[in-house]
Amino acid sequence: MGLLRFLFLLTLQLSLFTLSSQATMTNQSYFFSLMNQTLSGNSLSRWNFSSVGVSDSYFCNFAGVGCDNRGYVIKIDLTAWSLTGYFPEGVCSYMPELRILHLGHNHLQRNFPISITNCSLLEELNMTHMNLSGSLPDFSPMKSLRFLDLSYNRFTGDFPLSLTNLTNLETMNFNENGDFKLWKLPVELSRLTKLKRMILTTCSIYGEIPRWIGNMTSLVDLELTGNFLQGQIPAEIGKLKNLQALELYYNQHLSGEIPDELGNLTKLTDLDMSVNKLTGKIPESVCKLPNLRVLQLYNNSLSGEIPRVIENSTTLTLLSLYDNYLTGTVPPNLGTSPNMMGLDLSENRLSGELPKQVCKGGKLLYFCMLQNLFSGEVPENYANCKSLLRFRVSNNRLRGRVPDGLFSLPHASIIDLAFNQFEGPIGKSVGSARNLSELFLQGNRFSGSIPPEISRATNLVKIDLSNNNLSGPIPPEMGSLRKLNTLMLQGNKLDSSIPDSLSSLKSLNVLDLSNNLLTGTIPESICELLPNSINLSNNNLSGPIPLSLTKWGLEESLSGNPGLCISVYPNPLEQKFPTCPKLHSRKRVNHIWLIGISVAFVIVGIALFLKRWLGKDKGVAKHNKTLSSSPFSYEMKSFHKINFDQKQIIESLVEKNVVGHGGSGTVYKIELSDGKAVAVKKLSTRKSKVLTPEDHLFLNKELKTEVQTLGSIRHKNIVKLYGYFSSLDLNLLVYEYMPNGNLWDALHKGRNLLDWPTRHKIALGISQGVAYLHHDLLPPIIHRDIKSTNILLNAEYQPKVADFGVAKVLQARAKDSSTTVIAGTCGYLAPEYAYTSKATTKCDVYSFGVVLMELLTGKKPVEVEFGESKNIICWVSCKVETKEGATEVLDKRLSCSFRDEMMKVLRIAIRCTSRTPAHRPTMNEVVQLLIEADPCNFHSFKSSNKVKEPSNETKTKNSSQ
CATH class of the missing domain: 3.80.10.10 (Ribonuclease Inhibitor)
Structure with missing residues (x-):
């Protein structure tokens, strides 16, 4: 009986197991059918559903699917299959043995699939770049989870602190999820003793970096970039003996000195603490790190000398220390590292000679030393730096001859030697620089002739050889x-x-x-x-x-x-240029000339009589009177090919054509005879004094040159100045007409709400226009009055920067001006400009940051709700420092589906409006950051373990658009 009972129970168990196994197979098959229904994409054609029935585990042969020896699905990897739709709920109800789920780099919709948290056996979950939104659930049931990557999504609400219960977690990546409410790093994170990679880049973290972080000794990668961290970097980080990457850049408010204890991180390969407020010296202990490949500390306030011990490094790949206050000489053997690829020490106070060994490794791509105090000659062996892409040493005190081979670097796209004391000829070898696009040699003592061989450098886009001693x-x-x-x-x-x-x-x-x-x-x-x-x-x-x-x-x-x-x-132009000699007599010509003048007087007189008799507009009569009293006194200059009649413009300056008034004058919309519309600004003139020809502002050569400069600007995001008319009492500027008015009206008065993609397009366009003024023109143009009323919109809402303060400039420099005119508008004015009256490009950056805040919040720069003596910047700053979250400042009329992109732009706006000018980005940097925040096209903010672009092109004149 006992044996029979045993056999019966065994048979029953086998039957139940078989039934359970068959049920699991059925469930798994059903879930694949669900995925086929809810997901779309060409890659799914690799799943051959025609094989159903051939075997119970037919799906184990599907691409991206892995099964164990029982036919249970343990792995689904659909990474970068270009799928759309949504992932069905209940995956682990149908696939109870699932261990690995990789769905990243697809375009799925909806919120995070909550049922995934029931996958108690799941070890790896990768859902990066999936366009997911909404709040995150409680992850506590996922006790087996080792790898979690939810980076580059749009999650909102509270950060999921339930992750601190997952004690098996080794990787936690939340990179670029900046829509979380502001939160501090909780001490409970230290319970994750197995955690190796903690990537919390742009996750809305604020407060100080806690000292207990030094207890997380398993950490290999610690990234807290792009948050709102402040205070000193704790010395306890030096206890993380396994740490290989430490990235704290773009927090802006980390301050104090770099701890010497970081020199204990002997496995560290990547250290980046750029764009903060760090002070003091670069610790020698850090420069001794035996495995350090990347050291980036740019855009801080570091001082002192570069520790000489860094020249002994055999691992260093990238050293970027630009925009600090470093002094002394560069370690002479810097560059002996066989892997050196980038060296940027620009915008410091370094002196002495250039290091001679920088190209010894043969891999150097970027060499940027501009805006320092370097002296001496360029070492001859620099001609052997064949790998260089950019060579920039402008604005130093370098002298002597430039090694001929330097002009022929085969891969260089930029060679910048400007504003030094170089002499001798320009090397004929420049013709071999087939990749060269920009050659800047201005402000030196180069002599001899321009080598004809330069024509063989067929990729040249910019050549500046000005202010040298070239001849021939x-x-x-x-x-x-x-x-x-x-x-x-x-x-x-x-x-x-x-x-x-x-x-x-x-x-x-x-x-x-x-x-x-x-x-x-x-x-x-x-x-x-x-x-x-x-x-x-x-x-x-x-x-x-x-x-x-x-x-x-x-x-x-x-x-x-x-x-x-x-x-x-x-x-x-008889007063400026003589008439060319003619065969006929001068007397006859003068006679014809006088007759012409007389006829003109008669015609104009008759026209005036008829207009007054018929009761025409008084304003027209006034201007025609000016025209008739001196029919050839108007000076006219055109900057673009557009046909318009001077008389038609003058006669159209009537009240019905007025479209706006400003501090510098009245703006008219005028329809030309060909149907094209132009905007004409009549500049305000001073009436307290009768202007004589000597006082005539437009006869001032310097001012005319300034207007000429504006007329020569060619950029899609800068309004075209077609030309101007000038007489003793009337000055007109003729611009292209923008049908959608200005940004101020579109944001604050417009009937149609601008969505976020349109606002982002406007922000990007403005930044590109201002970047052109700052970086692509010599000398650069400082706008001085960037505000939403000076941003005009065309029919497609493409923005154009307008009103360069011409009238303010003219009035400020006029002879009857007794006070200094400060350009700018309340609410947009950079604080340093208010008390120094010195305009810089960083003043424009500040004003642009205010415009960004207008676009983000939908509010005006100054509103009653901000409080007395407070503006939009104070209001935003107070909001982002509270627990209610930075998202509270965003325009609530806009779709929440763009919150993460808007948060990226908010961080840009906060950087632009920093009270310290040195901490503001350049406009070229702003352009790049806004491109990365494009709501229609995600870009990586900055990926770890990659060589980053070391060149601070964006911080110098002559950088390419």
């Missing part, structure tokens, strides 16, 4: 540089004629040949370059001026050439 001809071969955008040769001793071949440079935007010894006539063909900026002034040019140059108002760019003349009658 302009090589005609330069006409073959078809990509050339900027050619600046002014301030030399060039003595040839202007080559006709330059007319082949169809991409040319800036051509400056002024202040040379150029002779001959101006080629008619060069006029094909219009409407680009051309300056030929102060040479020995002679002969007739091409008509198009006079038509487009470029006479100022031709001044200082006594031999030039005008070949048309009557001569519109």
